[in-house]
Amino acid sequence: METATQLRMIDVEVRYGRRVVVGAPSVEVLRSTTTAVVGASGSGKSSLLRCMTGLQRPSSGRVVVDDLDLTALKGNRLARYRRDVFGIVLQDGGLVPSLSALDNVQIALDLRRIPRSRPRARAALDDLGLSCLSDRLPGQLSGGERQRVAFARVLAQRAPFATLDEPTASLDADSREDVVHGILTLAAAGCGIVAVTHDLELAAQCDAVAVISDKVLSTPVTVASVAEIQQLTRGER
Amino acid sequence: MIGFLRLLRASLLATVSDWRQWSAYGAIVFASAVVVGACLTGVESAGRAPAPLGGMVSSWTTPAALMALAAGTTCLSTVSRLTQSQFDRTRRAWVCLGVMPWPGRALIIGEAATVALAATGAGLGIVVAAAALWTPLPLASGSLTLTTGPLVVIGTPSAVAVATAPAIVNAARRFPPRSRRRGTARIVSTILLTSSCLLAVRSMPSAPAGRDGAAGMVPWSLLVVALGALTASRIAPGAADIVLSGLERLLSRAPWNVTRLALRAFAVAVRQNGAGVAIPMIGVAVPGGLAAVFLAGDQALRDAGALAPTEATLNWPAAISLAAAPALLAALTGALVFILSGPTRRETGRNLVAAGATPTLLRATAAAEAFLIWTLGTISAVSVIALAASPLLSATRASAGTWIAVVVNPLTLGCAALSLLALCLGSLFSRRT
Numbered sequence: 073m074e075t076a077t078q079l080r081m082i083d084v085e086v087r088y089g090r091r092v093v094v095g096a097p098s099v100e101v102l103r104s105t106t107t108a109v110v111g112a113s114g115s116g117k118s119s120l121l122r123c124m125t126g127l128q129r130p131s132s133g134r135v136v137v138d139d140l141d142l143t144a145l146k147g148n149r150l151a152r153y154r155r156d157v158f159g160i161v162l163q164d165g166g167l168v169p170s171l172s173a174l175d176n177v178q179i180a181l182d183l184r185r186i187p188r189s190r191p192r193a194r195a196a197l198d199d200l201g202l203s204c205l206s207d208r209l210p211g212q213l214s215g216g217e218r219q220r221v222a223f224a225r226v227l228a229q230r231a232p233f234a235t236l237d238e239p240t241a242s243l244d245a246d247s248r249e250d251v252v253h254g255i256l257t258l259a260a261a262g263c264g265i266v267a268v269t270h271d272l273e274l275a276a277q278c279d280a281v282a283v284i285s286d287k288v289l290s291t292p293v294t295v296a297s298v299a300e301i302q303q304l305t306r307g308e309r
Numbered sequence: 310m311i312g313f314l315r316l317l318r319a320s321l322l323a324t325v326s327d328w329r330q331w332s333a334y335g336a337i338v339f340a341s342a343v344v345v346g347a348c349l350t351g352v353e354s355a356g357r358a359p360a361p362l363g364g365m366v367s368s369w370t371t372p373a374a375l376m377a378l379a380a381g382t383t384c385l386s387t388v389s390r391l392t393q394s395q396f397d398r399t400r401r402a403w404v405c406l407g408v409m410p411w412p413g414r415a416l417i418i419g420e421a422a423t424v425a426l427a428a429t430g431a432g433l434g435i436v437v438a439a440a441a442l443w444t445p446l447p448l449a450s451g452s453l454t455l456t457t458g459p460l461v462v463i464g465t466p467s468a469v470a471v472a473t474a475p476a477i478v479n480a481a482r483r484f485p486p487r488s489r490r491r492g493t494a495r496i497v498s499t500i501l502l503t504s505s506c507l508l509a510v511r512s513m514p515s516a517p518a519g520r521d522g523a524a525g526m527v528p529w530s531l532l533v534v535a536l537g538a539l540t541a542s543r544i545a546p547g548a549a550d551i552v553l554s555g556l557e558r559l560l561s562r563a564p565w566n567v568t569r570l571a572l573r574a575f576a577v578a579v580r581q582n583g584a585g586v587a588i589p590m591i592g593v594a595v596p597g598g599l600a601a602v603f604l605a606g607d608q609a610l611r612d613a614g615a616l617a618p619t620e621a622t623l624n625w626p627a628a629i630s631l632a633a634a635p636a637l638l639a640a641l642t643g644a645l646v647f648i649l650s651g652p653t654r655r656e657t658g659r660n661l662v663a664a665g666a667t668p669t670l671l672r673a674t675a676a677a678e679a680f681l682i683w684t685l686g687t688i689s690a691v692s693v694i695a696l697a698a699s700p701l702l703s704a705t706r707a708s709a710g711t712w713i714a715v716v717v718n719p720l721t722l723g724c725a726a727l728s729l730l731a732l733c734l735g736s737l738f739s740r741r742t
Contacts, residue, residue, distance in 0.1 A: 127662065148667040155665035166663040169656065170577040175565070176664070182564040183665035189564060225664070 076137050076157050076232040077103050079124065079264060081289075084133035086119045096120055096133070096289040099282060103232060103264045106255060107292050108275035110268075110305060111284030117268040118163055120289060121235045124266060125158045126150050137233075155184055159226030159234040159263075163241075165218035167210040173197065173221045174206035180225045196228035197221070200250050215242040223251055227258060234258060236267040240274050252277060272298045330652075333645040334392040334421075335428040338469060340641055341381040342432025344634045346457075346465040348374035350440050353460040354453055362451045372531060373631045376595045379535045380635030382472035383542050383591040384642040387583065389421070389476030391649045394582045397486055404485045414481040421477045429469045436461065499543040506536040513700045526704075527606045530697045534598030537693035541594065542587030545689040546579050549586065553579060567670060571677030574657070578650070578678075585646035589686030589728040592639025594693040596632030597721030601694045603628070604715045605701035612705040628720060636724045643728055644735030646682075647675070675736035683729045690725075691716060 081099040085092060094116025101107050109117050122128035124135055126142050135142040137157060145153055159180075160166065167176045177196055181189035197203050200220050210218055219239060226234045239255065240248045252274055259265050259279075267274065275281050280292035283304045295301050351370030355363045396417075403413055437457045444455035475494075513529040553576040560569055578584035603623035610616035647654070658671050695716045702712055 148669050151662065151665070151667035155667070160663045162660070162663055166660045168660045168664065169653075170573055179565040179570075179661075180664040182566065183670075190562060 078138055079233055079266075080136045081120070081124065082134045082136060084120070084123055084130045084135065086116055086123060086128070087131040092287055093119055094284060094287050094289060096123075098291055099289060100292075101233065101264045101266055104259055104262050105280065106259045106265045106267065106278040108267050108269055108278040108281045109284065109289065110270070110272065110275050110281060110301060111289075113270075115284040116287070117284060118237050120284075121237055121266065121268050125160055125235050126154050127160070157232050159229040159231040161219065161222040161226055161234070161236040161239055163237040165210065165215075165222040167218055167222060169210050172207050172209055173202065173213065173217075173224075176210070176221060177225045177228050180229055184229065186229075192228050193224075196224040199227060200224050200254065201247075216244065216247055219243065220247060220251060223254060227254055230261070231263065233264045233266070236265065236269075238269060239267055240269065240271045248274075272301050275301050330392055330395050330649055331424050333648045334388055335424050337384055337388045337642050337645060338425050338428035338473065339432045340638055341385050341472070342429045342465055342469055343435055344377045344638050345374070345381045345468050346433055346436035346461055347439075348377040348634065349461045349464045350436060350455055350457055353458050354446075354456045356460075357456050357458075358453055359451075362448070362453060365450060366448070366453055369627060369631060372599065373634065375531075375535060376599065376631065376635045377638075378468055379538055380591050380595055380638050381468060383539065383587050384638055385469065385472035386476055387542075387585055387587050388642060388645070388649065389473045390479075390582050391585060391646060393417075393421070393476055393480035395649065395652055396480075400484055400486050410485060413484045417481045417484055418477055421473070421480075425469065425473050425477075429466050433462070433465050436465070495543075499540070502536065502540040502543060506533065506540045509533050509536055510696065510700070526609070526701055527602055530602040530605070530701060531599065533697040534595060534602065534693065537696050538591050538594040538598070538690070541689040541693050542583075542590055545586050545590060545685060546583040549579050549584075549685050550576070567673045567677055570661075570670075570674045571681060574674065574678045575681040584682055584685075585643065586682055586686045586689070588639050588643045588646060589683050589725075589732065590689045590693075592636050592643065592728045593687055593690035593721060593724045595635045596628075596724045597690060597716075597718060598694045598697050599632060600628050600718045600720035601698040601715050602701070604718055605698040605705075605707075608707055608711060608715065609701050609705050625719075632720055632724065636727055639724075640727050640731035643682075644731040644738070647679070647732075647735040648738065672737065676733055679732040679736040680729070683725075683732050686728065687725050691721070694721060 079101040081096045083098075084096040086094050099107075109120065111117050119128060123130040126135070126145065130143060133143070137153075140153070142150070142153065154160075167173075168179065171179060174190075174193055174197060177193035178189045181192060186192065194203065194206065197206050200223065202217070202220055202224060205213060205217060205221070210221075213221065219241060220243070223236070223239055226236070236255070239251055243251060248271075255265055255267065255274075256277065265278075267278065269275055276295060276298045279294065281295045281301055281304065282292040283290045283301075285305065285307060290304070293304070295304065348370060351366065352374050355366035355370050357363070358366060400413070400417070403416075408416075440455040440457045440461075445452035446455055509529065509532050513533070514526055553572065556572065557576060560572070563569060575584060579586070600623065607616060607621050607623060610622065611618060616622070654675070658666075661671060695712075698712075698715050702715060705711075707715070
């Protein structure tokens, strides 16, 4: 499973009741690439990201990793597959409230039965300058610190794909630089990254950008600047 | 005023949306009111019955009422504390909305009091209706006219109020929310309970004496059961916290697995709200203690030659019927404890899934946590039973085998099994919800 190379969303639609929230007719993410998903608040970006990892079942359509239909998996099989294929940063960080920052990173490695999990978790926190926070509980961290700890977990996991929900939200300039550097390093190491973001500068540094407009996620395209993304969001391209 | 009315409306809507927490709380208040009300009906009816019948009925309704009161107050105070601790986040949001301390406190008391009043009223209504329906109650030695007078009508709501009020008042006092401190009142009440329990043990005759012999020691032992159970429910979480801290330090370098996750969840719950340990403890200690005291009394009587080796004063069907109410009440509360802590569990579960946990791991962790709660509760209960039976057993110089047979008697074992089953079912059900 750790050899997974391609992630696709095919005719995915998310509905809450009868209300269509968002659709993704065709999205493809490859290993070693970064894809940014941009769109207005409440446009369904996080829902799509959850569908991508199987945390949420789409109302219709399929999510396929290589040849395996993720939407056909359930229970433990789905959880094991997700565990081996994805690193996940949820919007609020997704840290377990009763575990310290270090334990939150370590547990993800232990659940994957990765040996020497503690030093590896410590190293990931060190990479993001978080070693001084390793003993703190999530409740004692700021929103930005929680996001960085969650990102450190993804760094430590080295999964084939990573989905990041607002990875640079509530970060100061230096911390943001660390995370962006981490994202690009992770992609260079072979990870396929999908980041939902309002940070257009981060989006411009990604290999491709997909925009949600009129409840539909566009096919990811290559962009060179923030101005191009703004044109995309206004529907001028 | 308009702001307060808006908050009141929002609070009422929140009470509806948080129905799971409130319905579990309401269910326990209702069940406790029924159990306490039924036992008080027995006591009141016995008091008004003619001499031989009244005395006979009173001899089993009075201990039953005491046991129901002990179980009811412990379950209610634990459930009230757990329920209130679930709303910390909502109350922090109230502060952001600019809610002033006194209106906030009034709402906290109002919410809980409304549910408690409704559930107590319903419970009391059931007791009064059932008494009217079944009176006169045919018994072997005559028919008993069931009376639901002032003792039932005033005693039941008073018992519920005494059990629920401390947690509600404490929650109101902690608004605006601030970091938790062990309250002076709680420390003082724990010291008072411990002292009275030790005093009761010290005051017991060291050997059967006088006209009553061993029978004279039985009421003291029963008092130790009730006081010991209440004391243990206060002391056990603190003792567990110390043990768990040491254990966690020992395991700090071990990989995370079901055992470590369950230990962590248990340790956090023990620190925050006692983890509901008091519930299995009371469910085992009260019925098991009752049986143990009578079994130890039998041993003392046999030792003195007042009872033939094949005779017994303990009537098992009667003991089981006396123990049924507290044991079932504790089992129901034990199962609902997991539902009461549902929101916290769901958040932890969601984040563990994002970290890579499988549904089986989450279920196993919840079951292991239930087992830890049960283990601590049962160990505390067995200690209380041993303490209550010790003067009688020591007086007869009982062997180790007799000690074990008396303390770990069939009622202790049965109630412990019932309690474990209820906790495991509760943990499984909470995963589904």
